[in-house]
Amino acid sequence: xxxxVTRQDMEFTQPRTLKELLVEELHSANCDNYQQGKPVQxxxxxxxxxxxxxxxxHIEKQALAVYHTTExxxxxxxxxxxxxxxxxxxxxxxxxxxELMSPVFDWQAGxxxxxxxxxxxxxxxEGKVPxxxxxxxxxAGRIVSVLGRKRNYTDDEVIEYxxxxxxxxxxxxxxxxxxxxxxxxxxxxxxxxxxxxxPIPMPKxxxxxxxxxxxxxxxxxxxxxxxxxxxxxxxxxxxVVASVYGGRRTELAELSSSDIHLDGDNSTIFIRTExxxxxxxxxIPRGLVPLFAAPIEPMPGHRLQRHLRKxxxxxxxxxxxxxxxxxxxxxxxxxxxxxxxxxxxxxxxxRWAIPRGLTMVARYRQTPVxxxxxxxxxxxPYVKIWEQACPHILYLNTHYSSLYDNxx
Numbered sequence: 001x002x003x004x005v006t007r008q009d010m011e012f013t014q015p016r017t018l019k020e021l022l023v024e025e026l027h028s029a030n031c032d033n034y035q036q037g038k039p040v041q042x043x044x045x046x047x048x049x050x051x052x053x054x055x056x057x058h059i060e061k062q063a064l065a066v067y068h069t070t071e072x073x074x075x076x077x078x079x080x081x082x083x084x085x086x087x088x089x090x091x092x093x094x095x096x097x098x099e100l101m102s103p104v105f106d107w108q109a110g111x112x113x114x115x116x117x118x119x120x121x122x123x124x125x126e127g128k129v130p131x132x133x134x135x136x137x138x139x140a141g142r143i144v145s146v147l148g149r150k151r152n153y154t155d156d157e158v159i160e161y162x163x164x165x166x167x168x169x170x171x172x173x174x175x176x177x178x179x180x181x182x183x184x185x186x187x188x189x190x191x192x193x194x195x196x197x198x199p200i201p202m203p204k205x206x207x208x209x210x211x212x213x214x215x216x217x218x219x220x221x222x223x224x225x226x227x228x229x230x231x232x233x234x235x236x237x238x239x240v241v242a243s244v245y246g247g248r249r250t251e252l253a254e255l256s257s258s259d260i261h262l263d264g265d266n267s268t269i270f271i272r273t274e275x276x277x278x279x280x281x282x283x284i285p286r287g288l289v290p291l292f293a294a295p296i297e298p299m300p301g302h303r304l305q306r307h308l309r310k311x312x313x314x315x316x317x318x319x320x321x322x323x324x325x326x327x328x329x330x331x332x333x334x335x336x337x338x339x340x341x342x343x344x345x346x347x348x349x350x351r352w353a354i355p356r357g358l359t360m361v362a363r364y365r366q367t368p369v370x371x372x373x374x375x376x377x378x379x380x381p382y383v384k385i386w387e388q389a390c391p392h393i394l395y396l397n398t399h400y401s402s403l404y405d406n407x408x
Contacts, residue, residue, distance in 0.1 A: 060149075061146075062078050063079075113151050118189070120140075123136055123188075136184060143185060152189055153186065155199035161182065162179070176205050212327045219243050222315060223382070223389050228315070229315070231399075233295075236291055236400075238255060240292075240386060243332060243382045246336075248325060248329060249325045253298060254298050255271070260284075267289050269281065273351040279351070282373055283377060290394055291390060333346070335381050336350070336376060339379040340376050340379065348369045348373070
């Protein structure tokens with residue numbers, strides 16, 4: 001007599017771990033293969049464990065490649081997007097993904113050595129600034145995603161990664177910098193040779209540098225695009241900072257209303273300069289103060305870059321290949337140096353780090369930066385254009401219209 005089949009037996013049971021998911025998939029595949037007369041895969045515990053270890057390692061590598069970290073959130077995000085999305089209902093995703101991924105976290109914790117964590121700790125001990133650590137860690141993540149977790153890497157393995165890097169970075173400068181970061185990673189592994197070199201000659205930096213720069217006319221076109229394209233204030237303010245102070249993309253992305261102090265002639269903006277630059281507030285020209293009155297919030301750098309490309313395309317500005325806000329920064333440096341004969345004053349206005357070779361006489365006889373900043377802004381070519389555009393922006397840009405009414 002056959003066993004009675006109940007409704008409960010017919011209901012779908014969601015797998016609780018990746019192992020259960022894998023076993024179900026293997027069972028289903030074996031049934032299909034058996035019916036078609038094809039070989040059936042073994043399902044003993046040892047073969048399943050070996051397969052799972054390879055899957056866990058693959059998940060970790062892919063998370064590294066996409067998110068540059070092996071933290072649990074990255075593993076969960078990649079697994080959900082690429083493996084689990086069709087299995088788990090969106091409203092139950094977080095809890096179910098955590099449960100399904102728990103064996104991956106256990107596998108990760110059981111590994112003998114994590115080069116990513118080790119490298120991050122070493123860079124922190126050495127006092128590297130956060131931006132430098134982020135850049136170095138991205139390279140480390142790519143290495144581990146290609147070659148796997150190891151305490152050391154052979155020359156053959158390094159060559160394998162360099163072949164990958166050469167395709168990823170076809171430009172000589174970018175490839176050279178990646179090779180420099182690879183050497184830094186290899187030298188910081190446990191017991192590594194502190195003088196270790198690449199198994200190939202270090203690629204040379206090109207003698208001619210690719211430095212895409214916007215023209216004066218293109219900067220002016222972008223300024224007037226704030227009206228023509230009716231740009232939102234958080235973009236307008238960043239275009240002002242980019243074309244007046246030469247802000248880098250990361251500095252522009254971090255800007256918020258808390259960095260802006262509005263007080264008539266004493267208004268200032270604080271830009272978190274990168275690369276060891278001088279972090280001092282900079283004066284805002286009186287004629288531009290209304291543009292800074294609208295609230296702004298930080299935004300991701302990649303989103304800001306997309307905004308710039310979209311604005312340039314609509315405005316007919318040909319943004320060069322690999323060009324971005326640094327193309328504007330180079331123009332600002334060039335044009336400020338034309339109206340300010342002192343290299344020291346220009347360097348201070350750009351908030352560059354104080355040059356190491358600066359003589360003591362030059363250090364002592366410097367005019368206070370607050371005074372030189374205001375003097376440069378009075379001669380700044382793009383401040384004049386912004387001052388001409390400002391009343392029109394306040395009146396014609398609908399995002400500023402309420403602000404314009406209040407000023408009147």
